[in-house]
Amino acid sequence: MTNGPEDGEGNDLWNRLRHRKVVQWGVAYSAGSWGFLQGLSYLSTVFAWPPQIQRFATVAFLAGLPIAIVLAWYHGDRGHQKVSGQEFAILTVLLLTGGTLFWWVGRIPVIVQGPAAAPTTQARELAESGTSIAVLPFVNMSSDPEQEYFSDGLSEELINLLVKLPDLKVIARTSSFAYKGKDTRIADIAKELGVAHVLEGSVRKAGDKLRITAQLIHAADSTHLWSETYDRQLTDIFAIQDEIAAEVVRALEPTLGVTPAASSVPRDLDAYHLFLKGRHLAQGLTKSELERATTLFERSLERNPDYAPAWVELARARVLQEDFGLLDRPESYDRAREAVGRALTLDPNSAGALSLMGWIRTVDFDWTGAEANFRRALEIEPGNADAILRAGWIAAEQGRYEEGLRLVRKAIELDPLRVSGYDYLGYLLGVTGHMDERDQAFRKLIELSPEDGPYYRGRMLIDSGDLEEALEEYQQVPDNAWTLLGLSEIHFKLGQDEQSRVALIEATEKYGHLLPFDIAGAHAIRGEADRAFEWLDLAYRQRNVRLADFKLNPDMTLLAGDPRYKQMLRKLNLPE
Numbered sequence: 001m002t003n004g005p006e007d008g009e010g011n012d013l014w015n016r017l018r019h020r021k022v023v024q025w026g027v028a029y030s031a032g033s034w035g036f037l038q039g040l041s042y043l044s045t046v047f048a049w050p051p052q053i054q055r056f057a058t059v060a061f062l063a064g065l066p067i068a069i070v071l072a073w074y075h076g077d078r079g080h081q082k083v084s085g086q087e088f089a090i091l092t093v094l095l096l097t098g099g100t101l102f103w104w105v106g107r108i109p110v111i112v113q114g115p116a117a118a119p120t121t122q123a124r125e126l127a128e129s130g131t132s133i134a135v136l137p138f139v140n141m142s143s144d145p146e147q148e149y150f151s152d153g154l155s156e157e158l159i160n161l162l163v164k165l166p167d168l169k170v171i172a173r174t175s176s177f178a179y180k181g182k183d184t185r186i187a188d189i190a191k192e193l194g195v196a197h198v199l200e201g202s203v204r205k206a207g208d209k210l211r212i213t214a215q216l217i218h219a220a221d222s223t224h225l226w227s228e229t230y231d232r233q234l235t236d237i238f239a240i241q242d243e244i245a246a247e248v249v250r251a252l253e254p255t256l257g258v259t260p261a262a263s264s265v266p267r268d269l270d271a272y273h274l275f276l277k278g279r280h281l282a283q284g285l286t287k288s289e290l291e292r293a294t295t296l297f298e299r300s301l302e303r304n305p306d307y308a309p310a311w312v313e314l315a316r317a318r319v320l321q322e323d324f325g326l327l328d329r330p331e332s333y334d335r336a337r338e339a340v341g342r343a344l345t346l347d348p349n350s351a352g353a354l355s356l357m358g359w360i361r362t363v364d365f366d367w368t369g370a371e372a373n374f375r376r377a378l379e380i381e382p383g384n385a386d387a388i389l390r391a392g393w394i395a396a397e398q399g400r401y402e403e404g405l406r407l408v409r410k411a412i413e414l415d416p417l418r419v420s421g422y423d424y425l426g427y428l429l430g431v432t433g434h435m436d437e438r439d440q441a442f443r444k445l446i447e448l449s450p451e452d453g454p455y456y457r458g459r460m461l462i463d464s465g466d467l468e469e470a471l472e473e474y475q476q477v478p479d480n481a482w483t484l485l486g487l488s489e490i491h492f493k494l495g496q497d498e499q500s501r502v503a504l505i506e507a508t509e510k511y512g513h514l515l516p517f518d519i520a521g522a523h524a525i526r527g528e529a530d531r532a533f534e535w536l537d538l539a540y541r542q543r544n545v546r547l548a549d550f551k552l553n554p555d556m557t558l559l560a561g562d563p564r565y566k567q568m569l570r571k572l573n574l575p576e
Helices: 005-019 022-047 052-075 085-107 119-128 145-162 173-179 186-193 234-251 269-282 287-303 308-323 329-346 351-364 367-380 385-397 401-414 419-431 435-448 450-464 467-474 481-493 497-511 516-525 529-541 545-549 563-571
Strands: 132-135 197-206 209-218 223-233
Touching: 132 145, 132 173, 132 186, 145 173, 145 197, 145 234, 145 269, 173 186, 186 197, 197 234, 209 234, 223 234, 269 287, 269 308, 287 308, 308 329, 308 351, 329 351, 351 367, 351 385, 351 545, 367 385, 385 401, 385 419, 385 545, 401 419, 419 435, 419 450, 435 450, 450 467, 450 481, 467 481, 481 497, 481 516, 497 516, 516 529, 516 545, 529 545, 529 563
Parallel strands: 132 197
Antiparallel strands: 197 209, 209 223
């Protein structure tokens, strides 16, 4: 068979390219560039050079390829300087290809595994936190607003799956869910939370049909690294969760390159829905919501007693009910201990159960056991912000202040909008004498929770000696335990003993059964050591969790000269 005109022209063009050394130059240039980049990659690893160096070199070599080809064409055979129309078209395509590659590579997001971003330096460090993500609450697109628990549950389960990855910074639920229902730009969310990526989506549930959309966004330029829509049956929800988590990890490769653990799958789907509804309600932290949540967890466990996460959430609800004065302490903590024990029997590697057991053990003043629980929890989930925060607090309670501060700061990096994080941080900074930093932490707390402003502004004013201004702050809000105790302290320091005593009596009558430790602190401020130790003894008999703060609390140090102070330290298993 003879070649047609087109075949002949193609062969002629190929021969001309070889004759002018274009092919040889292209191969040599590509091989040399590849070898150089491999060497640069090795040196970057050894000397920990920033990855921008490799990125710039790659872009430079890609941009240089069409230039090398053009030079080869014109100088491979110096006797032929004229360019035909076909040759001109080829050169144009090569140049456009190089320009396109330059533009495309320039848009590839930089993924850098660097130090975790702190809330105060988020703008600068955003580009350095490539292995970081916030999972926003998925939008409920169902016609029934009652399905909100389901969309929230999906988001929370994704957080729980991703947080197990050791090299991925995952923002905790408290902070991610702070944007629920708000029309906030993705870039602004990422900046405030100190992350490079955001996962968002929506859920539409109709009967046993599901449509779930999810998309992973690189916040710096709003590019979509991955997106998917799932049209499945309701029974596929656990597989979908695992698929989304796996796709997120794949989209962040090669930085991660691991697979998340599979979801914990209950055998009864109705029991799972009861569990999700209970967890959704428990976020409200009111008496009625906690009571209803507890009932839902119990109903879920009646149907599926082998589902460890439901035991964990039941235990957590019991602790919260006691903390809010809804249950008797010994009873609630005993029942919580039993529930979390069941969870650990079913799943010894449940970080949530281990962390909660560690917190419960502080009621028994079993610091060794508590710290062992927290260590194990953080081995399983290094990014568990709640476990980090509580572990830091326990370290500080035993006098290891620097360790405590380090852990609390780390917890805030992972949960930058959690109010209690700044409460813990401010308290520890005050104990260690960093008052300016303490005030910054309290101001951030007030920004996040304005209703707590009068108390914390009052606290700062008391410590700075501005008692009259502090009094004005406390008088702006209705009396509660903390304002009454603050008023008692202010009046006493102003020399108004009778007004101080009246405020303390009211606080005692209303809140003494809940806050015996804090009532003891008020008596310590007034120099009434006997009364202070009477209330401390009551707190000890109640196994009041606030006793763990005995060594930390500045009011208690006023009793340090009394022999009963060291006796109390020994009873609490705290170092002297």
